[in-house]
Amino acid sequence: MSSFKGQYQYSLDDKGRVNIPAKFRKALPPEANETFVVTRGLEQCLFVYPLDEWKKIEDKLRGLSMTQKNHRLFVRMMTAHASEGQFDKQGRIPIPAPLLQTAGIQKEVIIIGALDHIEIWATHIFKDYIEKSSESYEQIAETIMF
Amino acid sequence: MSSFKGQYQYSLDDKGRVNIPAKFRKALPPEANETFVVTRGLEQCLFVYPLDEWKKIEDKLRGLSMTQKNHRLFVRMMTAHASEGQFDKQGRIPIPAPLLQTAGIQKEVIIIGALDHIEIWATHIFKDYIEKSSESYEQIAETIMF
DNA sequence: CCATTTCTACCCACTATTACCCACTTAGTT
DNA sequence: AACTAAGTGGGTAATAGTGGGTAGAAATGG
DSSP: OOOBOOEEEEEOOTTSEEEOOHHHHHHOOGGGTTEEEEEEOSSSSEEEEEHHHHHHHHHHHHTSOTTOHHHHHHHHHHHHTOEEEEOOTTSEEEOOHHHHHHTTOSSEEEEEEEBTEEEEEEHHHHHHHHHHHHHHHHHHHHHOOO | OOOBOOEEEEEOOTTSEEEOOHHHHHHOOGGGTTEEEEEEOSSSSEEEEEHHHHHHHHHHHHTSOTTOHHHHHHHHHHHHTOEEEEOOTTSEEEOOHHHHHHTTOSSEEEEEEEBTEEEEEEHHHHHHHHHHHHHHHHHHHHHSOO
16 A cells, blocks of 8 residues: 655656656555556646556446446546556656646646655646645644544 | 556548557457447447447347337447447558547547547547536536545 | 449558667765 | 765657558449
8 A cells, every 4th residue: 555745846858757756666566567547636736546556446437337427527537638657767757748738737847645646736736726725724624524 | 358548639531540549459358359349429429349348238238128218219329330340450440431420520539548448539529528527527526436 | 244433451651659778967875 | 075866858769650552342333
């Protein structure tokens, strides 16, 4: 079971590749087979799952009904934007252009760990999000039962 | 079990052929026997099933009742538009003209993976669909229990 | 039933893209 | 200060995508 955490600043290169923090790469379980899946996230960012975690998502998606409009939409959003890949020798992954666009990524990105997955944000979007959300953080905490 | 994912841009050539992404071809299980079935999709697009997955659909269709008007309609829609075929040496499949028409495909297409099947969309229709759906995506996500 | 025409499937060649590899730079550690 | 590890950039070879030509099969008409 992965437990990604932390926040790292990187930049996208001309070929659409981003580095994955060495800490995260080392934390990958062997079942992930050096493979990850990037897909569209909720909020304007990208989710990166190690292969083993993605398999769990897939199983849940398969359980949805093809005849339900909302289910089809959800499956499409998750899968159509998903891209499976492997690290190159330097530990980078390629991000398909459509995903970069949906996440508003141009050059500067922030990569954060979120336990079972990694998130990639355009730096300025992430900063805005954190700032805006900071105000309601304590309030939202009230609604969450621990 | 197939697990198609990703999004690819291709163009229909003058002979009515479209390329199937190399990744998808490689992911075909041997049971599919290099064969696929294209049929009319839900929403304005085409569904492409590897033969083994299509067999499962057929089994479900057989389970429907011939005495129910809606069932007859559903079976007809799925089967009348279905076309079985194989890849040429370059990995392309021919799409019958009537299917192109129902999907509104002229030249530019987007091919997406949706786990057990592949979908072919006219590019502009797909973009409209995604844009329109993006608004409701997070909302729909809330209703789907993972 | 045969001849002609159209359509389809197969094959080849060109172009674009991707993935792999190597080298350089920067940062952190001893 | 030197060494090691991590991040960045770019070149090249292999692969994938596109377009078009030709031969065989099917359909149509005489």
